[in-house]
Amino acid sequence: MAESRNFGKGSIMSFILFFAAFLASGGSTAQVPLLMWSTKSLPSLTSPPAGHITSMEELAAYLTPVFGSGSNTVLLFLQDKLSKDDFTLFGGVFGNKQESVFRNLEAALQSSSSSVSFPALEWTGESSIPTLLQQKLGAAPLLVDPDTLSHLSLNTSINNLLIINLPYSCNSLKSCKEVLSNNDEIIGKVLSSLKAKDVSYTAVYTGLQPSQAISMSPLLNKQVGRTLLQAPTADVKAPIIFTNASRFPCIMLWAQNLFISPPGSSGFIDLAKENASLSGSMCNSTNSELVLTYVNYTLSFTMSQRFYPVSARNWFTLDSVQVRSSGQNASFVGSHGIYAPAEYSFHCQSVSSFRDTLLVPANQDSTQWKLNFVEFQIQGFGLSNGTNFSYASDCAGFFTAGIWMGLISSLLMLLIFVYGLHMIMQLNTMDRFDDPKGPSISVPQSD
Ligand SMILES: *[C@@H]1O[C@H](CO)[C@@H](O)[C@H](O)[C@H]1NC(C)=O
Ligand SMILES: *[C@@H]1O[C@H](CO)[C@@H](O)[C@H](O)[C@H]1NC(C)=O
Ligand SMILES: *[C@@H]1O[C@H](CO)[C@@H](O)[C@H](O)[C@H]1NC(C)=O
Ligand SMILES: *[C@@H]1O[C@H](CO)[C@@H](O)[C@H](O)[C@H]1NC(C)=O
Ligand SMILES: *[C@@H]1O[C@H](CO)[C@@H](O)[C@H](O)[C@H]1NC(C)=O
Ligand SMILES: *[C@@H]1O[C@H](CO)[C@@H](O)[C@H](O)[C@H]1NC(C)=O
Numbered sequence: 001m002a003e004s005r006n007f008g009k010g011s012i013m014s015f016i017l018f019f020a021a022f023l024a025s026g027g028s029t030a031q032v033p034l035l036m037w038s039t040k041s042l043p044s045l046t047s048p049p050a051g052h053i054t055s056m057e058e059l060a061a062y063l064t065p066v067f068g069s070g071s072n073t074v075l076l077f078l079q080d081k082l083s084k085d086d087f088t089l090f091g092g093v094f095g096n097k098q099e100s101v102f103r104n105l106e107a108a109l110q111s112s113s114s115s116v117s118f119p120a121l122e123w124t125g126e127s128s129i130p131t132l133l134q135q136k137l138g139a140a141p142l143l144v145d146p147d148t149l150s151h152l153s154l155n156t157s158i159n160n161l162l163i164i165n166l167p168y169s170c171n172s173l174k175s176c177k178e179v180l181s182n183n184d185e186i187i188g189k190v191l192s193s194l195k196a197k198d199v200s201y202t203a204v205y206t207g208l209q210p211s212q213a214i215s216m217s218p219l220l221n222k223q224v225g226r227t228l229l230q231a232p233t234a235d236v237k238a239p240i241i242f243t244n245a246s247r248f249p250c251i252m253l254w255a256q257n258l259f260i261s262p263p264g265s266s267g268f269i270d271l272a273k274e275n276a277s278l279s280g281s282m283c284n285s286t287n288s289e290l291v292l293t294y295v296n297y298t299l300s301f302t303m304s305q306r307f308y309p310v311s312a313r314n315w316f317t318l319d320s321v322q323v324r325s326s327g328q329n330a331s332f333v334g335s336h337g338i339y340a341p342a343e344y345s346f347h348c349q350s351v352s353s354f355r356d357t358l359l360v361p362a363n364q365d366s367t368q369w370k371l372n373f374v375e376f377q378i379q380g381f382g383l384s385n386g387t388n389f390s391y392a393s394d395c396a397g398f399f400t401a402g403i404w405m406g407l408i409s410s411l412l413m414l415l416i417f418v419y420g421l422h423m424i425m426q427l428n429t430m431d432r433f434d435d436p437k438g439p440s441i442s443v444p445q446s447d
Contacts (some may be wrong), residue, residue: 004447006226013066016236029053029122029123030122030123030209030210030384031083031084031120031121031123031209031210032082032083032121032206033083033084033087033117033118033119033121033206033207034059034118034121034129034164034204034205035117035118035204035205036115036116036118036202036203036204037108037109037112037114037202037203038066038112038115038117038202038203039112039201040117040200040202041114042066042116043062043065043066044114044116045062045116047335051121052120053120054118054120054122054316056121056122056132059118059132059133062137063132064136066136067137069184071158071160072159072160072202073154073156073159073160073199073200073201073202074133074137074161074162074201074202074203074204075162075191075194075201075203075204076083076129076130076133076141076161076162076163076164077164077166077183077190077203077205078129078130078163078164078165078204078207078312079165079166079167079168079183079205079206079208080165080166080167080169080209081208081209081210082168082207082208082211082212083117083207083211084119084120084181085211086176086211086298087102087303089173089176090177090180090355101177101180102180104185104187104188104191104239105184105205107188108188108191112203113336121182121206123210124399126208126209129206130161130339131146133161133204134161137159137160137161139158139159139160139161141163142160142161142162142163142164143165144162144190145408146189146193148333149190149193149194150193164190166186166187167179168180168183168207169184187205189220190420216256216369217369218430223267239253239254239377239387240252240254240276240290240292240351242252242278242281244281244283245266247427248289248383248385249383250283250380250381250382250383251255251288251290251303251379251380251383252345253292253376253377253378254376254378254389255272255276255375255377256374256375257270257272257372257373257374257375258270258373259271259370259371259372259373259374260297260299260325260370261369261370261371262323262325262328262368262369263369264326264428268370268372269297271292271297274294274295275294276292276293276294277293278290278292278312279291280293280300283380286304287303288302288380288381289302290303290378290380295321296326297324297325298323298325299322300321300322301312301318301321302318302320302322303318303319303378303381304315305380305381307443308412313341313342314342314343315339316338316339316340316346316380317334317338318334318338318340318346319334319335320332320334320335321334321359321371323371329365330361330365330368330369331362331363331366332353332361332366332371333359333361333362334360335356336358336360337357337358337395338351338358338359338378338395340392340393342381342382343381343382343389343390344375344390344391344392344393345377345379345389345391346378346379346392346395347376347377347392347393347394347395348373348376348377348394348395349374349375349376349395349396350372350373350374350376351395352370352371352372352373353369353370353372354372355372377392
């Protein structure tokens with residue numbers, strides 16, 4: 001009697017749901033799951049009764065015809081630990097495909113000509129599955145490193161048993177997810193390198209031993225309920241920090257994009273993607289200059305601060321922004337729009353030389369250049385030995401054009417309404433009416 005279900009071209013989805021059904025019926029003996037897929041067709045299995053545990057003998061009996069004829073190349077993905085709970089926890093059940101860590105595995109199962117799964121295989125020792133495969137194939141196992149697999153030459157006219165060890169060491173839900181996701185990448189890599197060699201194979205994914213039943217407490221600590229299925233935000237890159245000779249941070253700059261477009265070029269180049277050298281930068285108590293030297297361009301920001309008696313405080317201005325490339329220079333004046341109290345930083349969603357202009361070209365040649373800095377933040381003074389920006393003074397004032405337009409049109413309509421109301425209130429009914437039965441109104445006319 002065969003204990004496993006053959007999903008044929010089945011997807012791992014049904015496999016996972018099948019596992020989920022198993023969760024309640026956790027047997028007393030230790031079990032590991034085993035997934036098998038192949039480029040040739042595997043013999044099918046009759047459906048097992050739910051909750052049945054496949055014994056090693058039953059697996060051996062199933063494998064005999066599989067490897068009985070011809071030469072086989074078997075890939076054994078041996079993960080240090082594995083249990084069906086890993087599939088239910090990390091498999092992205094309920095159609096949450098984005099959350100699944102087994103993407104390459106799922107794809108391989110779907111694209112292979114046939115696949116078979118043994119959700120609960122009796123576990124009898126660490127070496128039982130490798131030994132069994134070794135016996136069935138009559139080939140010595142070859143431990144392969146996924147990185148060097150592409151250089152390995154396989155003699156496909158004999159049986160090969162390639163073992164790929166996958167780690168499984170984690171202590172939190174998040175780290176388990178990472179480890180499994182890395183393993184899945186390795187599986188994808190190995191399979192695609194075999195595909196590139198055009199080798200037909202049978203692959204087996206299983207665990208050296210059952211993974212510790214992952215305690216459900218991390219799940220309970222997690223926020224339960226509906227969560228947005230948004231992609232995790234990418235890591236925020238570090239700001240550019242210039243430190244003075246005595247290692248005090250004195251200029252900081254952060255920008256999501258530093259787009260520049262030299263004369264005659266149609267597109268923009270994003271300098272924020274490249275690494276810059278800061279040589280040539282300087283700072284003292286009144287002036288700061290940040291010079292960013294990229295491969296083909298040099299971008300420099302000159303700032304100064306001084307005391308303004310009217311507001312009784314120091315303000316800094318971004319006096320100029322200069323771009324230099326081989327033979328071409330451009331200079332922009334920023335002091336009209338880019339200023340902040342000296343102890344603050346300046347932030348703007350978009351600092352541009354052509355739209356809502358904050359950077360004014362300083363000469364005729366500079367008008368040929370286009371600059372656009374997205375999510376730009378700069379601070380040249382008052383960093384006080386910290387590597388955090390101070391409070392940001394934002395370029396967007398409270399009253400934006402949109403707010404003004406809304407305000408003015410509402411006020412205009414209110415005015416018209418009040419005028420109309422006023423006119424209506426001015427209307428009086430007549431105090432006397434003409435009565436046809438009574439004497440007509442006589443207007444005495446005395447000349
Ligand atoms: C592959 O193995 C067979 C059987 O051992 C042998 O005859 C053949 O020469 C081998 N081929 C290569 C390319 O090594
Ligand atoms: C560096 O900056 C700190 C703090 O602004 C200042 O005290 C120090 O004198 C500066 N060092 C040099 C060499 O300019
Ligand atoms: C700061 O540097 C600028 C430019 O190099 C210089 O003109 C100015 O005198 C310096 N100020 C101080 C206080 O050192
Ligand atoms: C720098 O300019 C050269 C020549 O125009 C170009 O080949 C190269 O890709 C540029 N490098 C970068 C990083 O833009
Ligand atoms: C400035 O920061 C550095 C590193 O964080 C620290 O070693 C140093 O003592 C600090 N200096 C002052 C004056 O706070
Ligand atoms: C900088 O900000 C981070 C995160 O807000 C904070 O943990 C850190 O203590 C701050 N550092 C300083 C020197 O204020």
